[in-house]
Amino acid sequence: MNFFDKLNTTISQNQSLLIVGLDPNPEMIPNRYQNSDLMTGLENWLNFVITETADFVCAYKPTLGFYQSLGVPGLELLIKVLKSIPSHIPIILDAKHSDLNTSSIFAHTIFTEWQVDAVTLSPYSGQDHVAPFLVYPDKAAFILCSTSNPSATILQEYPDLKNPFYLKVVEESKNWGTPEQLCLEVGTTNAEILKNVRTIAPERIIMVRSLWAKENTLKPILSAGLNSNGDGLLIPVPQDMLGSENLSQEIQKLRTEINNFRSDFVDNASSCDVWVSNVEIKNNHPHQDLILQLFDIGCIMFGEFVQASGETFPYYIDLRKIISNPQVFNQVLSAYEDILKTLTFDRLAGIPYGSLPTATGLSLRLHCPMIFPRKEVKAHGTRKVIEGNFHPGETIAVVDDILISGKSAIEGAEKIKSVGLNVKDIVVFIDHEKGVKDRLKAQGYNAYSVLTLSEIVNTLYEVGRITEQQFLAFM
Numbered sequence: 187m188n189f190f191d192k193l194n195t196t197i198s199q200n201q202s203l204l205i206v207g208l209d210p211n212p213e214m215i216p217n218r219y220q221n222s223d224l225m226t227g228l229e230n231w232l233n234f235v236i237t238e239t240a241d242f243v244c245a246y247k248p249t250l251g252f253y254q255s256l257g258v259p260g261l262e263l264l265i266k267v268l269k270s271i272p273s274h275i276p277i278i279l280d281a282k283h284s285d286l287n288t289s290s291i292f293a294h295t296i297f298t299e300w301q302v303d304a305v306t307l308s309p310y311s312g313q314d315h316v317a318p319f320l321v322y323p324d325k326a327a328f329i330l331c332s333t334s335n336p337s338a339t340i341l342q343e344y345p346d347l348k349n350p351f352y353l354k355v356v357e358e359s360k361n362w363g364t365p366e367q368l369c370l371e372v373g374t375t376n377a378e379i380l381k382n383v384r385t386i387a388p389e390r391i392i393m394v395r396s397l398w399a400k401e402n403t404l405k406p407i408l409s410a411g412l413n414s415n416g417d418g419l420l421i422p423v424p425q426d427m428l429g430s431e432n433l434s435q436e437i438q439k440l441r442t443e444i445n446n447f448r449s450d451f452v453d454n455a456s457s458c459d460v461w462v463s464n465v466e467i468k469n470n471h472p473h474q475d476l477i478l479q480l481f482d483i484g485c486i487m488f489g490e491f492v493q494a495s496g497e498t499f500p501y502y503i504d505l506r507k508i509i510s511n512p513q514v515f516n517q518v519l520s521a522y523e524d525i526l527k528t529l530t531f532d533r534l535a536g537i538p539y540g541s542l543p544t545a546t547g548l549s550l551r552l553h554c555p556m557i558f559p560r561k562e563v564k565a566h567g568t569r570k571v572i573e574g575n576f577h578p579g580e581t582i583a584v585v586d587d588i589l590i591s592g593k594s595a596i597e598g599a600e601k602i603k604s605v606g607l608n609v610k611d612i613v614v615f616i617d618h619e620k621g622v623k624d625r626l627k628a629q630g631y632n633a634y635s636v637l638t639l640s641e642i643v644n645t646l647y648e649v650g651r652i653t654e655q656q657f658l659a660f661m
């Protein structure tokens with residue numbers, strides 16, 4: 187199970203957004219653990235913390251620096267602590283790793299040897315530093331956006347409060363990975379800062395830090411940081427609480443306080459000042475936000491466009507652009523995935539070139555092997571019609587972007603069939619309608635689409651993204 191699913195499962199099983207820091211901080215060790223030697227005392231204390239909290243948290247967060255500062259025994263302790271954590275609870279290693287040169291080897295050690303689920307990273311070395319952590323599809327990274335340290339303000343709020351650097355970090359890092367893999371860390375007692383981050387990152391998991399440094403910050407922080415479903419926010423248990431002998435009761439009390447706030451928050455969601463789409467219509471389309479984002483990034487264009495068939499259409503759809511916007515790309519993949527999960531097949535095939543990235547993304551998500559029919563067969567080399575490995579007799583689900591006449595999808599499917607494979611299902615993102623699904627049916631293919639063109643045009647017109655003239659031109 188990937189980090190995102192594991193986290194969401196624990197959130198709903200334990201009904202908790204709380205995370206616990208498992209830090210062997212000699213300055214915080216409770217008196218009752220100080221009779222034995224330091225390392226034994228720390229180990230016993232951390233084991234007590236795990237036992238008392240495992241049913242009430244959604245993740246654990248050991249801070250690497252505390253273990254490193256205890257030398258070799260500290261790293262040995264880390265390995266023991268990681269093993270003591272029940273395997274269904276995600277582990278976020280708080281490393282604030284920042285060195286580009288060691289990122290690949292560090293990612294390998296923490297993800298494959300230590301088996302942690304996520305890591306915190308410093309953003310200063312940019313995407314090159316973060317990418318080696320995201321090549322592990324089941325793992326995630328938290329990008330440090332702001333800290334509560336007063337002397338950091340001069341950097342974080344540079345050049346001014348209108349365009350502070352910490353928001354630039356959020357904007358930029360959103361392009362580095364999908365919401366499932368790329369999360370944010372915000373250390374602050376100032377709810378305004380968290381609200382600014384949430385506004386531009388409504389889809390991200392945010393791990394909030396430092397909120398206990400000032401009194402009475404919990405509710406403002408929850409109000410600013412929860413997403414519209416009342417989650418998406420990880421809240422640390424106060425460090426002082428971890429020394430208590432009544433830890434289990436205290437953490438449950440805090441969990442209840444947070445959950446009560448969450449349910450009121452969701453009930454009153456419409457009056458809360460958090461991010462919502464900038465349009466509000468009744469009976470909105472389930473993919474309304476996605477349709478608007480596709481329009482806003484230029485995938486749906488209106489005007490006179492000549493199609494491959496020679497016909498002129500009042501629109502052109504360019505879904506190839508989604509690869510440049512990981513967040514939208516990710517939502518598009520989820521929509522395809524919902525359909526593909528209902529079908530039975532052995533392999534996926536993408537129709538080149540437009541649908542190759544989509545099929546690749548789906549293949550990784552569904553853990554399903556992929557092939558593709560070549561657009562043009564080369565006169566040299568292997569002269570293959572189909573790229574990738576397969577066994578004749580297998581069933582292939584074809585993935586394409588848009589069905590206009592159905593010609594491209596059928597041509598691809600025929601090439602796939604020519605090598606002894608079967609094709610029953612063709613899944614596309616947009617159906618131009620006008621009977622193309624029936625034509626495919628007549629040729630033996632079931633066609634499925636995420637959206638129809640009229641759903642897109644109606645939604646865009648209803649929310650005012652296109653003019654009446656553009657709407658009528660389409661009709």
Ligand SMILES: O=c1ccn([C@@H]2O[C@H](COP(=O)(O)O)[C@@H](O)[C@H]2O)c(=O)[nH]1
Pocket residue numbers: 493494501502503504505540586587588589590591592593594595
């Ligand atoms: O708006 C459009 C129209 C066409 N395409 C490209 O054409 C094929 C679909 O056309 P068929 O007639 O069904 O073969 C599609 O795969 C695109 O490559 C487009 O992108 N946008």
